[in-house]
Amino acid sequence: MDELAFYLNQHIEIDEAVLVIDNFANSSIANNIVIQSSIKHLYVVCDCDEQPPKSDLPTFHKDVVMWYNSAQELPEKLNNCKTILFNLERHPEAILDYLQYRPERLLGVIQEGALSSFYIWEKFRQFSSYIQIRTNCNDKEPKVLTWTGSKTDIELSVILPMYNVAEYLECCIQSLVKWKANYVEFIFVNDGSPDNSRDIVLKWAEHDNRIKLIDKENGGCASARQAGIEQSKGKYIGFVDPDDFIDPNMFLELLRAALIGNYEIAYCGYNEYYNDTGNFVRAYDNLGWPYDKGCLDPRWTQKLIYTCRVAIWREIFKRTLIENNNIHFYTDLKRFDDLPFKVETFASARTVIAVNKYMYYYRLARPGQDVSADDERLFVHFDIFKHLNVSVASKKDQRLIDCLQLCKFATHVYALQRIKPNLAKSYITQAKEDLESTGPFFRTYRLIKQELGKAKARKYVALMLGNFVYIKRHV
């Protein structure tokens, strides 16, 4: 039984279908379909060079299965038939010839190759309400793209929180709109910005109806992103900071990776762009095995909490992941609100896929950024971890708690390495307390030593002894 038979078995109202194959060796597929479902009429079209005589074809179900050599032989049946099935290993592009028949349901199997099931889905989604395409791969498990919806559905919402970004907005929007898909929306949330960001957005919105503007009172980045989520309709949600820019293919690649196999999170890598010098620096990240082939094990997904940089704008999240787990941005946090969001989403996700490309450009060295904070602003980490202690540690999953502990440690070391010396003592005291709340000393020491190495383990000892000088010295 495969996914195709599974669907037909569920939907007994389907009693006729067209099956397109490109290889007579697969003719047994026709008989399997009839045996496993309640289809009474199956019209098989096999358009290939070698055609055996009709008498040689398997005739288990003579009146049920009818054989044709090309689509021209059965135009009325194709026009009336609402279900098209296919099994195309050599020439998957052949299915595109059937777009003209506007099937309501499209189910099939292809071999991994130049044409992806995503491409087929994009073309057929204007007509179909159910699409299921399995991609057989040589080097990994097969993946299934399953989609239910209509052509007016929004598949992806991109949320951009705006505050004083007018200088960089044109560059950002230009890179976003180059991808011409009609099933995305770009939601710009004006967080009470005093500059003319909203006028720029409205100007672009005149030519592109995917661009939407929300005005709200200033409440901080977290509240802007949260407002964006609440107003969005997409099945996947992405975030972009409007002072950055992207490779125009980024969301196409992320959505494709996520849809083929139904992953809850899809992510790629990012580059740092230094605004003052114009230099690009690739931010190398954990995009390889096992994530690039698609990871189905929540225990491996959890590890990304501490093995992958915090950067939610190179990720897209399935809406159901966020809603079913009540994940939201903590609006009391003035900055770094993406850290708890990242931890909570990866803690709750089961399936994740990495696209091994660096497609987001993170602008740095521009005046006024939080990322260069070296003072009291860093103390927001403790508020963040107070929230995470409740949401993550309350799941009582020791593996997850250990991931959180490693994340906390890495965050506090990062903060101590850049914080102003007069604040270091106060920070390290709180950091000690924070780490003690999620794990005893010896266990954490062994954890850090095994996962992050001996040098980091020594830093942990230094931290617990209150020795911030050691941490600052050994970067």
Add this chain to the structure above:
Amino acid sequence: MMNELITIIVPAYNVEKYIRQCIDSLVFQSLSNHKVILVNDGSTDNTPSICEEYAAKYPSLIQYISQENRGLGAARNVGIAHVNTPYLTFLDSDDFQDIHFVEIVTGYIEKLDVTPDIVFTMPSIYDQATGRVVEWYDKADATSLFKYDEEAFAPRFVSVLENPWVYSLEPNANRRILSTEFVKRINFSFPEGVKWEDIEPHFYSLHMANNLGALFTTGFYYRINSGSQITAGTGVTRMDMLSVLDAVISRATLDNWPDIEGAFIVRLAIKYLNWCIDVINNDYRDAFMTGTRALIQKVPKSYFAAYFNTCSPHKRTEKLMLKIIKSPFYKMYGDYRFRERLTHIINRLRK
């Protein structure tokens, strides 16, 4: 005189999302030679009204019974009491049946001269997270056990006396068809008020059966990763595993089961205990380890000896596991990092 061959018992608790699909798959079977008993186990959502709707629409096919919430085992037992067809089977209300099931089962049974006590079917697993349909967990083992040859219609009956490896099949109740006469003869019933209620009947019924058949061309669809499963629980439901395994071991020792059958009880116990220890959450881990220790100490030494001689998949690791659990340091075994270090050390020793 009932003409129908098989009754499908469907216990339902708060499954308004899936129950229609489940009952539809039973109503629209390709051959109508069956009965359905829906048991509403004190649902608080729309499940009862949906069940009543179907029972009113198909009165000769569906019987509807309602009770206050007593659990899966009790619901199935109530269903058994109302069966008057020669065979019965079960279906969980969030799964659904292959539409050719009754037709294929009828075709199989009517050609047999000896009535099988139990017939094993072959379900498929639908993973809602990935959209894939994959093979049932023990498909390879089951196929080789019954040497099922689809070409020749010659079902090979097996019994545990002949091959105790039958015990290693999945205990799942929904993939078995039971002969009603056999069920009544041996007083087959599910334990009530506990989770993992199919483990004890699995051992008892296989021990008492003479003829086990196999029918691998059909089986239900088992939905996983929908977010509502019992097997996903990490808390107090896991503790029931201890009392269930205790009941199995007690019966085996009281009734003097041969050591080779005890070996397979140990095999399942170790596998499931490891599984529970792996997923149980921080609140219950220590209590579970204490319970495991008590349980291990109840198992006769001859069962362990037979287990390590015949069907232990990882002798060294498991012997070490048992030593640790019997020692005062048993709680350490509950820590996943300790277990990982253990496997690491053992693999290094192997080289």
